[in-house]
Amino acid sequence: MAGIFGLGFATTYPMNIASRYLHLTSKYRPKDTALREEAWQGIMRNYQSIFRRYHNLDHISDMLTKLQGISEFIHHPMDTELAIIYHDVVYDPVMSDNEEQSADRARADLSSFGFPVDRLDRIAACILATKDHRHAESQDVNYLLDLDLSIWGQTPEVYRAYCKKIREEYIMFPDAVYRAGRRKILHNFLDRDALYHTHYFRSRLETRARINIENELRLL
Numbered sequence: 001m002a003g004i005f006g007l008g009f010a011t012t013y014p015m016n017i018a019s020r021y022l023h024l025t026s027k028y029r030p031k032d033t034a035l036r037e038e039a040w041q042g043i044m045r046n047y048q049s050i051f052r053r054y055h056n057l058d059h060i061s062d063m064l065t066k067l068q069g070i071s072e073f074i075h076h077p078m079d080t081e082l083a084i085i086y087h088d089v090v091y092d093p094v095m096s097d098n099e100e101q102s103a104d105r106a107r108a109d110l111s112s113f114g115f116p117v118d119r120l121d122r123i124a125a126c127i128l129a130t131k132d133h134r135h136a137e138s139q140d141v142n143y144l145l146d147l148d149l150s151i152w153g154q155t156p157e158v159y160r161a162y163c164k165k166i167r168e169e170y171i172m173f174p175d176a177v178y179r180a181g182r183r184k185i186l187h188n189f190l191d192r193d194a195l196y197h198t199h200y201f202r203s204r205l206e207t208r209a210r211i212n213i214e215n216e217l218r219l220l
Helices: 012-024 033-047 057-068 077-086 098-112 117-129 140-147 155-170 173-192 200-220
Strands: none
Touching: 012 033, 012 057, 012 077, 033 057, 033 098, 033 155, 057 077, 057 140, 077 098, 077 117, 077 140, 117 140, 140 200, 155 200, 173 200
């Protein structure tokens, strides 16, 4: 069987993420390729789960691509990339500890590759911050949070497609339950002084994001 970092992907984005993952995890034990390939296979299986309509590898690819455009603002770019890759590795709409499980998964994988504790802590902190998306002391965390919700500030057409995918991920809930939960989440964000934590994203996406969210609320 061809190695997962070799031939074998029919689409472009997983190949790019896979290659990047191999590079990001090779610093301390570069010869442990099989171990890193095994870890990536597990990550990929999770993200390619059939019920994941939005929180899949497309979402990770989008965040990594956008990260390249703001690299000058990131203090620890490699750790931020790894946090992006792992931040939704565990995702179950009916569970409340997805972020904790994702952070634990990152710690387990990366510690087996020889990552030091300070890097593990930094990556885990980024992942855990996606639980409530509150402003953090770390600018790297704030940029990651803004990347995660950058979809909110896209065109109305893109936002509507995103809303459809989110609803499909919560298909196990009847409309009344979903709408009540979704309204609560969106109002929680709209009540904040700003949706985005960094000037870069706030100046570019804040206004459009608020309009998109308000339009969604009117349709719920």
